């Protein structure tokens with residue numbers, strides 16, 4: 695099975711390298727500067743699960759290649775360019791698996807390719823790129839979940855799961871990827887929301903009663919919006935996720951917060967902004983989410 699990983703960043707670099715380390719046929723679609731960096735230094739992972747160092751196969755936009763599975767690992771604000779660049783490689787029988795946070799990209803991908811070719815996907819991992827371009831992976835979670843939108847365990851899903859079997863990452867074929875994606879969307883919207891608002895890891899925020907109340911309030915707003923939109927979320931989602939946030943390492947940061955610390959763009963429109971549009975349409979009151987989004991937009995304005 696030939697894999698193409700779009701973007702050799704934190705997420706794409708990690709899961710792609712884990713698959714290549716296992717011996718699978720993996721190519722990275724990268725841009726010229728990243729290709730040069732990878733050529734000089736290789737793709738290195740420094741991880742709590744063990745380091746890795748591979749010399750990755752790369753292509754840049756326009757070069758030839760044929761692939762069975764495309765793993766999409768760009769930021770949501772790079773999605774349009776990524777779609778254009780990857781389109782020539784999406785042929786009959788090719789499957790696209792996004793690993794992005796959020797949900798809005800699913801619509802866009804199904805429209806750009808065919809709904810049949812796009813599986814659902816998400817990942818749980820705390821990873822970032824170092825100044826040298828190495829993947830730093832710093833907490834026990836390194837889980838990739840994917841599946842047919844219908845939930846069926848089709849042959850192609852089983853074949854992909856088989857290719858990942860034995861790789862140094864937890865990879866699961868889900869029979870309810872729609873719900874999994876909405877749940878992850880809820881979790882990351884709240885986690886990235888509070889960690890960027892307060893600019894602290896989750897530990898110090900949740901141990902302050904007022905911080906815990908903000909987390910709880912955000913989950914209540916987010917799930918109220920999702921319920922009003924009739925999205926497939928569990929009845930006890932907010933309680934479960936509030937508990938989940940208390941099981942995370944004290945120093946755990948969100949990827950959005952790490953990007954903010956590096957002065958990079960953030961996915962505010964695709965995460966908080968997209969939910970606020972739903973809230974507006976459905977007339978759900980979401981003042982905490984609005985405050986988080988405002989803080990993010992002010993941060994973005996300073997970048998310009």
Ligand SMILES: NC(=O)C1=CN([C@@H]2O[C@H](COP(=O)(O)OP(=O)(O)OC[C@H]3O[C@@H](n4cnc5c(N)ncnc54)[C@H](OP(=O)(O)O)[C@@H]3O)[C@@H](O)[C@H]2O)C=CC1
Pocket residue numbers: 700701702703704705706723724725727728767768769770772775776779793794795817818819820821822823948949961
């Ligand atoms: N980091 C994390 O811990 C987690 C991140 N996520 C989500 O995963 C997604 C990816 O995040 P993350 O890995 O952190 O992001 P990174 O910024 O680390 O990596 C994204 C990579 O995509 C590359 N890229 C962008 N456009 C293109 C293109 N057209 N062709 C080829 N490469 C391209 C960038 O390359 P270049 O160097 O050329 O700019 C960059 O290396 C986001 O949606 C994020 O929210 C989800 C869970 C955890």
Ligand SMILES: CC(C)(CO)C(=O)C(=O)O
Pocket residue numbers: 795817818819820881882885947948949950
């Ligand atoms: C929830 C978490 C931290 C882990 O996957 C994440 O998705 C992110 O920071 O983007």
